[in-house]
Amino acid sequence: MESILYTPIEIGLEKPVKILQVTDVHLTKTNDQDSDYHKDLQTKRFDTFYKEGGQPPKTPSEYFEEAIKMAEDMGALLMITGDVMDIQTYGNIEEFHRIIDGHDCMFTPGGHEMQKRCVRTMEEADNYWEASRKRLQEAFPEFDMDFSSRVIGGVNIICADNSLDHYNARTLSLFKEELKKGLPIVLFSHDPIVCGALNVWEDEKIPYFTEEDYKIRHEMIDLIKSSPLVKAYFAGHWHAQYDQAVPDASFRSYATPGLFKGVCRLIELK
Numbered sequence: 001m002e003s004i005l006y007t008p009i010e011i012g013l014e015k016p017v018k019i020l021q022v023t024d025v026h027l028t029k030t031n032d033q034d035s036d037y038h039k040d041l042q043t044k045r046f047d048t049f050y051k052e053g054g055q056p057p058k059t060p061s062e063y064f065e066e067a068i069k070m071a072e073d074m075g076a077l078l079m080i081t082g083d084v085m086d087i088q089t090y091g092n093i094e095e096f097h098r099i100i101d102g103h104d105c106m107f108t109p110g111g112h113e114m115q116k117r118c119v120r121t122m123e124e125a126d127n128y129w130e131a132s133r134k135r136l137q138e139a140f141p142e143f144d145m146d147f148s149s150r151v152i153g154g155v156n157i158i159c160a161d162n163s164l165d166h167y168n169a170r171t172l173s174l175f176k177e178e179l180k181k182g183l184p185i186v187l188f189s190h191d192p193i194v195c196g197a198l199n200v201w202e203d204e205k206i207p208y209f210t211e212e213d214y215k216i217r218h219e220m221i222d223l224i225k226s227s228p229l230v231k232a233y234f235a236g237h238w239h240a241q242y243d244q245a246v247p248d249a250s251f252r253s254y255a256t257p258g259l260f261k262g263v264c265r266l267i268e269l270k
């Protein structure tokens with residue numbers, strides 16, 4: 001690994017809990033089932049990330065394998081916050097499985113896991129996301145793409161999907177149930193919270209959003225910000241380091257750079 005960010009979070013635990021967060025791996029694999037278009041695209045995208053990552057000495061797959069070993073060696077929970085696959089190719093699904101199968105981890109998706117190309121368009125919006133998300137869920141039945149949680153050492157570690165810039169009704173409803181447990185919460189999603197809003201798009205109209213999407217997004221963000229149980233919020237998406245106090249909330253929001261750069265984050269809950 002080229003760099004491990006260290007983030008201690010004071011909760012008042014008897015024993016520390018370690019989490020190794022990796023995000024935005026951007027695997028660019030293809031196999032025989034993939035089209036020539038996808039093979040060509042993923043070759044080009046590999047070069048893009050190689051340059052963006054400052055020509056790192058290892059491949060995204062090698063950093064991913066290294067992170068899994070590091071997490072196991074240090075007794076940390078491996079937390080994966082999306083964009084593991086650059087796009088949803090057969091090759092990337094196969095590679096993601098090859099690397100994580102047999103290892104314990106938690107996962108919440110990024111927008112790229114749902115993409116067949118690299119841009120979002122209105123043509124894609126119509127049924128596209130739903131169908132793509134269904135394929136992703138079928139390919140990885142071990143993960144619940146909407147929401148998952150795990151209590152470790154008295155802390156509720158939660159993955160809440162916001163990979164398409166909003167939350168869905170099921171995610172909101174399951175989060176409300178978790179709040180009833182009354183345990184301290186450390187929250188993981190793909191999109192960061194910045195300036196108290198999700199991914200700084202609070203006032204921007206997004207063409208494929210429904211009124212219901214906006215309503216649920218606001219309710220979820222308000223719940224997260226107003227709950228004294230939420231102790232920290234970790235995301236990825238920007239491929240850059242971010243660490244700020246969230247306005248009108250009692251916790252900080254962090255974004256972790258992409259693992260394709262050889263960077264991950266060790267979180268120590270104390």
Ligand SMILES: [Fe+2]
Pocket residue numbers: 024026083110112237238239258
């Ligand atoms: Fe990404």
